[in-house]
C-alpha cells in the first residue's frame with residue numbers, strides 16, 4: 001500500500017487555446033477541471049491501475065469541497081483533513097503542440113494545529129504502508145523541514161519514503177536519507193548548482209543528491225526521458241509520444257509507475273516511462289489507465305554520460 005501526502009493540493013483548471021499571446025483576449029477551445037497536486041496525482045494514477053493507495057489531503061473552502069468531491073467521484077481512498085484556508089486553484093494554458101504554461105497559486109497557510117492533524121493522518125495511514133510519498137510544494141508558513149521530519153519518522157519504522165519537491169524542502173529531506181527522490185531537471189540543477197546540458201551533467205547532479213543522503217534518484221528530464229541511479233547501477237530511458245497533449249502530471253505518473261512496479265531497476269524504469277509518456281498523451285492532468293499505457297515503445301539502456309539532452313535546460 002502506498003500513502004501519498006499532498007500538503008498543497010489544488011483544483012487544476014486546464015484551458016486549451018490555439019496559441020498564447022500576451023495581452024490578448026484568447027477564446028478557449030475547451031476546458032477541463034481535475035483534482036490536482038502531486039501526491040493526489042500519484043494516488044489517481046495508482047488507482048487507475050488498480051494499485052492500492054491512500055491519499056492524505058488537507059482541504060478548505062468551496063474549492064476544497066470541490067476537490068474532495070472530484071476525488072470521491074474518481075473513487076480515491078483518502079483521509080481528508082478540513083483546514084481553515086481555501087484550497088488553491090492552478091491554471092494551465094495548453095496549446096495544440098503540447099506546450100503548457102502553468103500558473104500555480106501559492107496556496108493558503110496551514111496552522112501548526114492543522115499540520116499536526118495532517119501528520120497524524122499520515123502516521124495512521126502508514127501503519128500498513130510500504131511507501132509514503134511526500135509530493136509537491138509547501139503552502140506558506142509550513143516549516144521547510146516538514147518532509148525531512150517525515151523521512152526521520154519513517155526510516156526508523158522500516159517504511160520507505162519518496163520525496164518529490166523542490167528548493168530547501170528537497171535539500172532538507174535529502175539529508176534525512178529518503179529511499180527515493182524524483183527531481184526534474186530544474187530541481188536537480190537548483191539543488192546542486194550544476195547546469196544540466198548532457199546526461200552526464202544530470203548523472204553528476206543525481207550523484208550529489210545520493211552523496212548527501214538519497215538512496216535512489218529517479219530524475220525526470222522532460223522530453224529527454226529519465227535517468228535512474230540505484231545501488232551501483234545507472235539506467236537511462238525514454239519513450240516517444242506521438243501527440244503530446246499535456247505534460248502536467250507526467251512526473252507524478254512516472255513516480256506512480258515506478259513504485260507500482262516495485263521501485264527497482266530497469267523494469268521499474270520501463271514502467272515509470274510507460275506511465276509518464278502515456279500521461280503526456282492525455283489532456284489536462286488526466287492519469288493513464290491500463291488501456292493508455294504502452295511498454296514496448298520505451299527504450300531503457302545503461303546510461304551514456306556523453307549523451308546531449310535535446311530539450312532546454
Ligand SMILES: Nc1ncnc2c1ncn2[C@@H]1O[C@H](COP(=O)(O)OP(=O)(O)OP(=O)(O)O)[C@@H](O)[C@H]1O
Nearest residue numbers: 184220221222223225226241248249250251252276
Ligand atoms: N514532451 C515530452 N515528450 C515525451 N515525454 C515527455 C515529455 N514531457 C515529459 N515526458 C515524460 O514525462 C516524464 C516526466 O516529465 P517531467 O520531467 O516534465 O516531470 P515533472 O517536471 O516532474 O512533471 P510534473 O511536475 O508536471 O508532474 C519524463 O521523464 C518523460 O518520460
Ligand SMILES: O=P(O)(O)OC[C@@]1(O)O[C@H](CO)[C@@H](O)[C@@H]1O
Nearest residue numbers: 010036037038090104136137249
Ligand atoms: O505547486 P506544486 O505543488 O509544485 O505543483 C502543483 C502542480 O503543478 O503539480 C501537479 C502536476 O505535477 C498539478 O496537479 C499541480 O497543479
